[in-house]
Amino acid sequence: MTSDASRDPRRAGLSRRRFFGLAGAGTAGVLAAGAAGGVIGHATAADPTAAGTAAATDAVPFTGDHQAGIVTPAQDRLHFVAFDVITDSRDDLVEMLQAWTAAARRMTAGQDAGPVGAVDGGQYAPPDDTGEAIGLPASGLTLTIGFGPTLFTAADGTDRFGIAGRRPEPLAELPSFPGDALDPARSGGDLCVQACANDPQVAVHAVRNLSRLGAGVVSVRWSQLGFGRTSSTSSAQATPRNLFGFKDGTDNLKSENGSAVERFVWVADGDPGADWLAGGSYVVTRRIRMRIEPWDTSTLAEQEQTIGRTKGAGAPLGQQAEFDPVDFTVRAGTGPAIPENSHVFLAHPTNSGTAILRRGYSFVDGSDGLGRLDAGLFFIAYERNPETGFVQVQKNLRMDAMNEYIQHTSSAVFACPPGISGPDDWWGRALFS
Amino acid sequence: MSMHARNRTILAGATALAAALTLAACGGGSDTGGATGDAGDDIAVAAGDDSCDVAKADLDAGTHRFTVTNGGSKVTEFYVYADGDRVMGEVENIAPGVARELLVQLPAGDYETACKPGMIGDGIRSTLTVSGDAPSLSQDETLAQAGTDYQRYVQSQTGALVEQTTAFVNAVKAGDVAGAKALYPVARTYWERIEPVAESFGDLDPIIDGREGDQAEGEDFTGFHRLEQALWQTGDVSAMGPYADQLLTNVQEIATRANDVQLDPLQLANGAKALLDEIANGKITGEEDRYSHTDLWDFAANLEGSQAAVQALRPYLAENDADLVAEIDDRFAATGQELAQYRSGDGWTSYDQLTEEQLRGLSDSITALTGSVSQVAAVVAQR
Numbered sequence A: 001m002t003s004d005a006s007r008d009p010r011r012a013g014l015s016r017r018r019f020f021g022l023a024g025a026g027t028a029g030v031l032a033a034g035a036a037g038g039v040i041g042h043a044t045a046a047d048p049t050a051a052g053t054a055a056a057t058d059a060v061p062f063t064g065d066h067q068a069g070i071v072t073p074a075q076d077r078l079h080f081v082a083f084d085v086i087t088d089s090r091d092d093l094v095e096m097l098q099a100w101t102a103a104a105r106r107m108t109a110g111q112d113a114g115p116v117g118a119v120d121g122g123q124y125a126p127p128d129d130t131g132e133a134i135g136l137p138a139s140g141l142t143l144t145i146g147f148g149p150t151l152f153t154a155a156d157g158t159d160r161f162g163i164a165g166r167r168p169e170p171l172a173e174l175p176s177f178p179g180d181a182l183d184p185a186r187s188g189g190d191l192c193v194q195a196c197a198n199d200p201q202v203a204v205h206a207v208r209n210l211s212r213l214g215a216g217v218v219s220v221r222w223s224q225l226g227f228g229r230t231s232s233t234s235s236a237q238a239t240p241r242n243l244f245g246f247k248d249g250t251d252n253l254k255s256e257n258g259s260a261v262e263r264f265v266w267v268a269d270g271d272p273g274a275d276w277l278a279g280g281s282y283v284v285t286r287r288i289r290m291r292i293e294p295w296d297t298s299t300l301a302e303q304e305q306t307i308g309r310t311k312g313a314g315a316p317l318g319q320q321a322e323f324d325p326v327d328f329t330v331r332a333g334t335g336p337a338i339p340e341n342s343h344v345f346l347a348h349p350t351n352s353g354t355a356i357l358r359r360g361y362s363f364v365d366g367s368d369g370l371g372r373l374d375a376g377l378f379f380i381a382y383e384r385n386p387e388t389g390f391v392q393v394q395k396n397l398r399m400d401a402m403n404e405y406i407q408h409t410s411s412a413v414f415a416c417p418p419g420i421s422g423p424d425d426w427w428g429r430a431l432f433s
Numbered sequence B: 001m002s003m004h005a006r007n008r009t010i011l012a013g014a015t016a017l018a019a020a021l022t023l024a025a026c027g028g029g030s031d032t033g034g035a036t037g038d039a040g041d042d043i044a045v046a047a048g049d050d051s052c053d054v055a056k057a058d059l060d061a062g063t064h065r066f067t068v069t070n071g072g073s074k075v076t077e078f079y080v081y082a083d084g085d086r087v088m089g090e091v092e093n094i095a096p097g098v099a100r101e102l103l104v105q106l107p108a109g110d111y112e113t114a115c116k117p118g119m120i121g122d123g124i125r126s127t128l129t130v131s132g133d134a135p136s137l138s139q140d141e142t143l144a145q146a147g148t149d150y151q152r153y154v155q156s157q158t159g160a161l162v163e164q165t166t167a168f169v170n171a172v173k174a175g176d177v178a179g180a181k182a183l184y185p186v187a188r189t190y191w192e193r194i195e196p197v198a199e200s201f202g203d204l205d206p207i208i209d210g211r212e213g214d215q216a217e218g219e220d221f222t223g224f225h226r227l228e229q230a231l232w233q234t235g236d237v238s239a240m241g242p243y244a245d246q247l248l249t250n251v252q253e254i255a256t257r258a259n260d261v262q263l264d265p266l267q268l269a270n271g272a273k274a275l276l277d278e279i280a281n282g283k284i285t286g287e288e289d290r291y292s293h294t295d296l297w298d299f300a301a302n303l304e305g306s307q308a309a310v311q312a313l314r315p316y317l318a319e320n321d322a323d324l325v326a327e328i329d330d331r332f333a334a335t336g337q338e339l340a341q342y343r344s345g346d347g348w349t350s351y352d353q354l355t356e357e358q359l360r361g362l363s364d365s366i367t368a369l370t371g372s373v374s375q376v377a378a379v380v381a382q383r
Ligand code: HEM
Pocket: A242, A244, A246, A247, A248, A249, A250, A251, A252, A286, A288, A289, A290, A307, A309, A326, A343, A344, A347, A348, A349, A356, A376, A377, A379, A390, A393, A394, A397, A406
């Protein structure tokens, strides 16, 4: 979203059903070289107007080397959905993926899901768009697709679609971790779509229309709404706060840090499955419930020691400002300023030995029967390989002081193919050709 | 053309396209109504619990009389189906030991006969080849025929509905709880197959089929579900006599009215969709039969009724959107298979025995089928 065309204020607020001719270069893949030097070092937000200042109503280009919705500056709202494929017909699946691509192409441009539109068709046919986004702008909608391990080989071992041999070896069920309380009905899935937008209605509209188009081929397995992005994926974004009240995303991999993104996010030539997955990524999702009430009654000191940063500025303990470097040698009193069982200490690349791109959202799914908020972080991480990405970090978080305040309740992993190259391309073409 | 303007001249016209008429559905009369053509032959059908022997497999085009004798121990039904299970004629509710007649007009073509002992499933099928004239119809005639065929279907269902409701009500009044429980889902099958037609009588539907809690203030809870509640919740039907009588009166009234309903093709298409919505809204959720949990009986009946309505339109649809017909066939078959897993003895698995996963499979297949059936109206409306 750095091109002038994509910032043209006249485009902001254009109503649906008018075609947006986007001249901007693809967001994904256009990575400003920030943070020269250290491979992982965070990109300092020198000039917040330099990037990512496209209006919240703008369209994000659908085509590009990489799928949008990964390094795209995180939008405010999420509707994430996982599907089971309920047919054994490869042809039906391919046909649906093509229909989805066409609809996604239109919806991300701020148009109706179908070519006719919500209200321009005949009186006797169900409309080819559901209509709740009429008049709403594109709102930065991105739709990102992923393929789960069970698409390749079903749980019962069958190769339903003749692609078992094309499953890249890193696309496998995640190992279980201590403390996991996973609900199988809210975990896994053959396909996923991550819909992110700055207007929740636009994200929900997109998921609803894709589900509608998929009738008979897919069935929604689970879905999750999220709000208040808990990560920044561009240094131009101010760091938002998660439901623990802490800034979240300070030391994330940022789009501006091109070399680190290349190294840790995108599948490269020579990687497993590169014949169809190069330029893609893996996404791991974890619905992490926060134990809100115990957290809220813990002291400020306990909270800051748990995270390893200050609650106000978000500075690493022992430092002053949010973007001061994390320095584990700084001492406070008798011990290190950043405790060795704090979240930041254990998650930091120095100690985990790797990096991931976090793109999570907060959720509140009402309350449980005991009057407690059913709330937390829907954690989303993109990485080049789940084993050396999420899994490696999560293993390192085994002694995380934060574990006392959280519980992982769902888990899923998907391989996200590269971006859509042009008008004839469709989601999964390289995999199914 | 206005389908409301259609009248019986088409039925009895010189083209001999008269609708097949069931003779016996309403209790064994032999009035042939407006049927033309000679029914000189009499084809015997020996229906058993596991057999369905039709005396002839090859016929000449024209009107034929089938005499179906139920030598088995279960109530049975007999159907003559065209392609896609389009009902050409059927006799409902043939009790053990009883013989019933079906008069049906068959143009040249390939058909299937089916007996359905116990009234459920695909039935025991045989092929039936009819040779001779296969008149070609204009599209308007084809559509008119659809309305006529479906009306005949409604009539045979209402006939059986009255008979089975009578039996059910008698069992209730006799205090025969076990007998009444067995008859309850059977009587409802005929109701559920034509539910949108029945529901079009807004004054009668709520008092026949209303659920507890649906009544306005001051209104009594009556009808099928009132008796269901007594049968399954307390097992005490001693105070149910007046409700039983009232149910039968109302059902008789609705049968009379339904027989006069003329449906245009668009209403047929919408009715077929409405029946699937009934499944999605009331049966998949177990709300319909909340005391007896016989929801899958109603599910199956809604599905059959929907298929009957769509298939009445089949000749027209096949000419105008063959792909849609193929898709609809696939999806009715898929839903039928999904449901067939829950056959249990002569009936269906109790709703409360189904797992979340199983309900989801049923729901997915209904969602897909509804998506296809919802396209029918636009094809019909092109006319
Ligand atoms: C409810 C659960 C979680 C909460 C509330 C949370 C919160 C935070 C906060 C406040 C920060 C510091 C700000 C920042 O640099 O972004 C942070 C950093 C980080 N978190 Fe989490 N986190 C959670 C779960 C996870 C999980 C499951 C992982 C991966 C397995 C993870 C990986 C990281 C990483 C890699 C960093 C950056 C550390 C650094 O480089 O300094 N987090 N998290």
